[in-house]
């Protein structure tokens with residue numbers, strides 16, 4: 757059974773919280789301001805723009821959310837920052 761993850765992320769440009777879900781694959785979720793976005797996949801996450809905070813949770817049976825990690829990035833606000841990609845798989849010890 758595939759795991760499902762949800763990432764809540766905060767746009768560093770306009771401070772709006774957005775949600776990305778691994779059930780929507782190969783889709784870049786763009787903030788309402790159009791400057792930041794997240795494409796959440798099970799093993800790889802792509803981001804554009806400026807993400808100031810995020811929280812990753814695994815969705816368990818019955819819709820229970822289990823928090824995996826939370827980050828706050830100390831990024832300077834300076835427009836489109838390019839891309840950051842990082843592997844999530846290293847976080848899991850299974």
Ligand SMILES: [Zn+2]
Nearest residue numbers: 767770787789
């Ligand atoms: Zn925004």
